[in-house]
Amino acid sequence: MASVLKTCSGCQNALPRKEYMICATCNLGYDLLCANITSKRFHLMDQERKTNWTCQECRSKQPKSDNSNTPLRAMNRPVTKDDDIRQSTGEERNVTIRTKKQSSKPEGDESYVTEDRLQAIFKQEITETIKQLISEQLANIGSQISGFQDSLSFFSKQYDALTQIINEKTEIISSLLAKNDNLTSQIKNLTSRLGQVEQNMRSTNIEINGIPEHRTENLIKTVEQLGRVIESPLGNTDILYVTRIAKLNKETDRPRSVIVKLHNQRRRDELLAAVTNFNKNNRENKLNSEHLGIGGRRVPVFVSEHLSPTNKHLHAAARKRAKETGAKFVWIRDGRVFVRNDEQSHAIYIKDEESLKLIS
Structure with a gap:
């Protein structure tokens, strides 16, 4: 479609290099917009249609059909025998005699689209639209899958790191638990040994509860009186010291306990045995404050190991x-x-x- 035409006869703009039309009647060039032809339709047209294409202005100048039988022309033609017959029968002479119906679409008219061609255009449009949509959706899905893969890779690394940390912490916890069990056992053993040591330090002591308190009391004399009552006399060398200890519960009104440290454990055991025998022999009048020579209300007195x-x-x-x-x-x-x-x-x-x- 080579031509020396450079401008469009419709819009006076420069013609594109390839996509333009030349009228077969006036030989003027038109771009596709002025020719009222889409780019897709231009590419679907064969060379014959492009060669026989006529512009809108030239098509408008062409007659729609043969007007040789119009009433105006019939007045100028010679009278024939058929005309005499129409006059004798009374038919109107001004009736237009139409020729055989011509095709509504002149041959070579590029604006005419057949049903098959329309279906092909629709099919192509739908196919391209579907392809475009599918391509966009696949691209979107591919992008999402790529994002998921990146996220999965990130979470996988995080999971591996957390797993490693958990394994390390688990080993540390197991080690600490083992050490804790060992320390607990050692503490229990040491506590038992400490309790035994504390008890051994008290192995020569006796604890007397129930002796009323007085400001002028003489605890050594009271303990000596206790020995005489239970028939286990205590000499000066038997008693190392006597003292009262602080109350564990300061709210109670019971008198403080008396601790007596004796010379040896054998003497302690003899004194405890004597107290037990005295109480067995005097069930109705067990050891009390009256036996120790303390006045006032009689209260029971208890002697036990410290x-x-x-x-x-x-x-x-x-x-x-x-x-x-x-x-x-x-x-x-x-x-x-x-x-x-x-x-x-x-x-x-x-x-x-x-x-x-x-x-x-």
């Missing part, structure tokens, strides 16, 4: 448990607590609070 705080707490817990279960006997021997349910049962050594469960 226990460490741990063993004292364990002794109190054993007596409470025995009262709840109905066990008959609770006693102390060399700083150790024993319980017996009845006369026929075996003695139970209460070495810690777990042993209290043995009392039934």
